[in-house]
Amino acid sequence: MRWIRKNLVVIAGLLTLAYMILPNIVVMVFSFNKPAGRFNYSWQEFSTDAWEDPCGVADMCGSLSLSLQIALWATIGATVLGSMIAFALVRYRFRARGAVNSLIFLPMAMPEVVMAASLLTLFLNLGAELGFWTILIAHTMFCLSFVVVAVKARVLSMDPRLEEAARDLYAGPVQTFVRVTLPIAAPGIAAGAMLAFALSFDDFIITNFNSGNTVTFPMFVWGSAQRGTPVQINVIGTAMFAIAVLIVAGGQIISGRRKNSALSK
Amino acid sequence: MTVTEAPPASPVAEPVVHKPSVRRKLVPYWLLLPGILWLVVFFALPLVYQASTSVQTGSLEAGFKVTWHVQTYWDALNEYYPQFLRSVLYAGTATILCLLLGYPLAYLIAFKAGRWRNLLLVLVIAPFFTSFLIRTLAWKTILADGGPVVNVLDSVGFLDVTSWLGMTEGNRLLATPLAVVCGLTYNFLPFMILPLYTSLERIDPRLHEAAGDLYAKGSTTFRKVTFPLSMPGVVSGTLLTFIPASGDYVNAELLGSTDTKMVGNVIQSQFLRVLDYPTAAALSFILMAVVLIMVTVYIRRAGTEDLV
Numbered sequence: 001m002r003w004i005r006k007n008l009v010v011i012a013g014l015l016t017l018a019y020m021i022l023p024n025i026v027v028m029v030f031s032f033n034k035p036a037g038r039f040n041y042s043w044q045e046f047s048t049d050a051w052e053d054p055c056g057v058a059d060m061c062g063s064l065s066l067s068l069q070i071a072l073w074a075t076i077g078a079t080v081l082g083s084m085i086a087f088a089l090v091r092y093r094f095r096a097r098g099a100v101n102s103l104i105f106l107p108m109a110m111p112e113v114v115m116a117a118s119l120l121t122l123f124l125n126l127g128a129e130l131g132f133w134t135i136l137i138a139h140t141m142f143c144l145s146f147v148v149v150a151v152k153a154r155v156l157s158m159d160p161r162l163e164e165a166a167r168d169l170y171a172g173p174v175q176t177f178v179r180v181t182l183p184i185a186a187p188g189i190a191a192g193a194m195l196a197f198a199l200s201f202d203d204f205i206i207t208n209f210n211s212g213n214t215v216t217f218p219m220f221v222w223g224s225a226q227r228g229t230p231v232q233i234n235v236i237g238t239a240m241f242a243i244a245v246l247i248v249a250g251g252q253i254i255s256g257r258r259k260n261s262a263l264s265k
Numbered sequence: 266m267t268v269t270e271a272p273p274a275s276p277v278a279e280p281v282v283h284k285p286s287v288r289r290k291l292v293p294y295w296l297l298l299p300g301i302l303w304l305v306v307f308f309a310l311p312l313v314y315q316a317s318t319s320v321q322t323g324s325l326e327a328g329f330k331v332t333w334h335v336q337t338y339w340d341a342l343n344e345y346y347p348q349f350l351r352s353v354l355y356a357g358t359a360t361i362l363c364l365l366l367g368y369p370l371a372y373l374i375a376f377k378a379g380r381w382r383n384l385l386l387v388l389v390i391a392p393f394f395t396s397f398l399i400r401t402l403a404w405k406t407i408l409a410d411g412g413p414v415v416n417v418l419d420s421v422g423f424l425d426v427t428s429w430l431g432m433t434e435g436n437r438l439l440a441t442p443l444a445v446v447c448g449l450t451y452n453f454l455p456f457m458i459l460p461l462y463t464s465l466e467r468i469d470p471r472l473h474e475a476a477g478d479l480y481a482k483g484s485t486t487f488r489k490v491t492f493p494l495s496m497p498g499v500v501s502g503t504l505l506t507f508i509p510a511s512g513d514y515v516n517a518e519l520l521g522s523t524d525t526k527m528v529g530n531v532i533q534s535q536f537l538r539v540l541d542y543p544t545a546a547a548l549s550f551i552l553m554a555v556v557l558i559m560v561t562v563y564i565r566r567a568g569t570e571d572l573v
Contacts, residue, residue, distance in 0.1 A: 013373030016366045017388060020454055023403035024392050030406065041406050081300035092293035100297060103304050109504070111512025111556055113529045117536055117549040118311035121318045124542070141307040144300060202396055204515060205529075209536065221398040225519055229402060237399040244394030248387045256383075 024241055031234035038228025050231035054239075057230040060220055064236065067217035070132070071201040074139035078200075079193040081140070082147025083185070089148070090155040107145045115142060116209035123210060130212025138210045139200040146199060147192035154188020319546035329542060341547045345531050349555070352527040355442065355517075356510035359449035363457040363506045364499065366450065371461035371498070372491075376470070389458055397452055401519050404448050408438040408520070440522040448516035456505040464498030465491070500567045504560060511556055528552050 004011065030040055034047035055061035089100065107115060119138050128134060162184065166176040204218040211219060221233055319337060323329035342349070374385045392400065407414055418424050419436045427433040432443040468491065476486040492499075514529030528548060535545035 009369050009372050010377060012366075012369035013377075014370075016370040016454070017385070019366065019451065020392055021388060022407065023400040023451070024395055026403040026406050027395060027399055030403070041402075041409060081303055084296040085300040088293040088296035092296075094293045100301060103301065103309070107304070107308055109508060109557070109560060111508055111529070111552060113512040113514065113532050114549045114553045115308065115311075117532055117545060118315035119307065120536060121314040121542065121546060122307070122311040125314050125318075137307055141303060144304060148300075198393060202393075204398055205512075208533070218396055218398050221396055221402070222515075225398075225402060233399055233402075237395045241391060241395045245387060245391045248391060252383045252387065 024237075027234050027237040028241070031231060031238045033231055033234075035231060040229045040231050040234065050235045054232050054235045057232045059215065060217075060230065060232055060236075063215045063217045063220040066132075066214070067201055070135055070139060070216065071197050073136055074143055074200040075193050075197040077136075077140040078143035078147045078196045079189060082144045082192060082196075083151045083189050085144075086148045086151035086155055086188075087185075090152055091160075104145050104148050107142055108149075112142070112205040113209075116206040119206070120209045130210055131214045134210045134212070135207055135214065135216065138206045139203060142203070142206060143196035143199050146195050150192035150195055151185065151188045154185055154191070158184050315546045315549060318542050319550055321543050325540050334543070337543050337547045338551065341544050342551065345528065345548060348526050348528045348531050349551070351442075351525070352511050352529065352552075353555070353559075355446055355449060355525075355527060356507050356513075358446050359453065359510050360457075360503050360507040362446070362450040363454050364503060367454055367457035367461055367502065371458050371465055374458075374462055375465035375468075376473075386462075389455055389462075393455060398515065398519075401448055401452065401515060404444070404451065404520055405439065408444050408447070410437050410439060414438065439520065440525070442521070442525050444520040445517050445525045445527075448520045449510045449513060452513070452516065453506040453510055456509070457502040460502040460505060461495060461498040464495045468494050496567065500564065504563070508556055508560065512552060 030043070031050055032046055032048060033040055033043055034045045034049065035042075036044050050056075085100070085104065088094075089097070089104075116138070119134075119141070123130060123134055158181075163176055163180055166180045171179065202218060204222060207216050207219060208222070215223070217236075221229075224230065224233060317331055318329065320331060320333050320335060321329040322332045322334045322337075370385075370389070374382055374389070378385050406412070409415070415424075415436065415438050418438070424433055424436055424438070427443055428435065432446070433441040438444050438447075472490055472494075473486055476490050481489065511527075512529045512532075514527060514533050517525050517527045517530050529552075532545055532548050532552070535541050535548065539545075
């Protein structure tokens with residue numbers, strides 16, 4: 001009893017973690033299921049069919065590659081635009097700073113469905129055809145703010161004296177930026193880009209409103225909840241989880257090594 | 266040693282500097298222009314279009330015209346206030362649950378994890394990368410009728426209590442309000458844990474020692490030192506949970522029933538199925554107003570200014 005009280009935080013924390021991981025385990029286990037009907041919601045029997053043929057479902061891998069493309073372009077767009085804004089906000093004093101800050105903050109302080117719906121009214125009024133381009137525009141828009149926040153945090157902690165030093169050593173503005181500023185800001189920009197990619201790739205609500213008949217991967221999963229969920233969805237889900245864990249763990253190891261080698265110097 | 270006197274250029278360069286300095290003043294504006302333009306055209310302008318749509322009347326065939334028909338707002342509120350109340354109630358409950366569940370985990374990672382810290386952080390972030398729709402569908406399996414979760418909760422009498430509270434019906438979990446709240450809590454937990462962790466991690470552990478030296482019990486230390494210092498995390502965490510949860514329609518659709526529809530479900534079906542744009546736009550505006558007002562009041566009362 002005393003042991004429980006002493007470790008209450010640890011027990012409660014680990015229970016929360018179990019709650020967070022449980023669906024991932026279910027997704028993994030059910031990727032080896034052989035469902036009886038159209039839906040993969042109850043366990044039938046073990047099978048590796050879905051893993052042997054991940055793209056064996058009509059349109060699924062097409063939607064997956066479309067999502068990857070959109071996420072890639074949206075990431076590039078949002079990262080470039082967002083980093084520029086972040087630099088301007090941190091490094092310069094100018095009029096309308098407050099207005100710019102609220103314009104960045106508002107998209108994050110609004111339920112996604114409001115943004116999605118208002119964007120749809122714009123596209124409807126302009127007579128724009130819904131599809132790849134409208135999705136890309138929407139994704140770039142809502143990822144932008146998150147990139148600004150991520151990059152801003154990094155630029156704020158940068159020492160401006162390093163750039164002054166570069167200038168004192170007769171580096172031109174371009175040289176200073178490419179050889180000093182950019183490398184120091186890179187982790188923040190990378191974090192912003194990763195966040196943008198994850199947000200765009202996984203976005204459902206905004207895509208649901210602005211995709212027309214174009215089917216991204218989340219849209220495919222949504223549709224399958226009505227029509228029947230193929231086991232391959234669980235395969236993709238499991239693979240994404242595994243890849244993410246590997247990337248994040250790899251990043252941790254590399255940054256840990258760097259820290260260590262920096263210390264040992 | 267003599268290197269320090271190297272840049273002798275300053276008096277000579279004086280007149281030349283003048284022109285670039287005007288250009289330099291424009292630099293922030295050039296940096297801002299593309300991104301801000303994007304946000305104005307694809308974020309601010311759409312809101313204007315939506316405002317105009319909400320006061321239009323007409324039909325899809327005949328076209329819509331601005332008639333300043335403000336009545337739409339009242340009609341929409343009259344018809345859909347149950348869904349509005351439900352959204353606030355579900356999102357609020359999920360936010361409180363997220364705080365109660367997320368705090369111990371954030372605390373664990375920040376203070377007790379030691380060398381396990383990075384692993385735990387990875388485990389908090391990694392589920393993000395499996396499409397949240399796939400994970401939400403997995404809850405259908407977990408909460409399924411006659412499944413182990415339902416059976417256990419039923420045998421310990423938990424479902425009797427929640428049925429009495431109106432959160433579940435009989436011995437089912439799926440398609441009840443509790444299932445929707447469970448899904449919302451699950452979906453937005455990382456958004457609570459990460460800000461909590463960030464603000465907890467900043468707390469100097471020596472403050473805990475100091476509290477202990479002054480004979481404060483563990484609970485007193487938490488109440489008087491740790492929790493107040495983690496307030497920025499609590500505020501941004503609750504906002505990051507409540508705002509998206511209030512507009513969500515995925516959980517209510519996948520895990521709920523017709524009796525658990527939230528305002529997001531109404532907006533979605535009005536826009537994409539019924540095609541009644543004015544009502545949909547009005548609903549969306551009311552939701553935005555409700556959220557912004559609640560958030561402003563909350564920030565005032567919680568008293569943390571710098572959130573971003």
